[in-house]
Amino acid sequence: MIHRGSCLCGGVRFEVAGGIGTLTLCHCSQCRKAQGSAFVAAAPVRSADFRLLSGEELLQAYESSPGKQRVFCRRCGSPSPTRGRCSRVLASSSHFTKGR
Ligand SMILES: [Zn+2]
Ligand SMILES: [Zn+2]
Numbered sequence: 001m002i003h004r005g006s007c008l009c010g011g012v013r014f015e016v017a018g019g020i021g022t023l024t025l026c027h028c029s030q031c032r033k034a035q036g037s038a039f040v041a042a043a044p045v046r047s048a049d050f051r052l053l054s055g056e057e058l059l060q061a062y063e064s065s066p067g068k069q070r071v072f073c074r075r076c077g078s079p080s081p082t083r084g085r086c087s088r089v090l091a092s093s094s095h096f097t098k099g100r
Helices: 029-035
Strands: 002-006 013-017 024-026 040-046 050-054 059-065 068-073 088-092
Touching: 029 040, 029 059
Parallel strands: none
Antiparallel strands: 002 013, 013 050, 024 040, 040 088, 059 068
């Protein structure tokens, strides 16, 4: 199962060839501000399964707390999947278009 996703402007595209972990909601004040919403919904995927298809040059990272990078598209401002600890990538559920 390949899941594809993109940012709002479509410049950043990626796919995940494998399982998507349990969706986590985080309501902390940083996530709320970063998302402009009441919470962040994100799911971990294995880095090995994650492939950035386009938009590498659009990615901008902001270190919101030590070791925690929040990555977003500099053209449309959408949060992008972020490489986390434990060789995992956090992908926001809002990115995914229909899996194929
Ligand atoms: Zn974008
Ligand atoms: Zn949070």
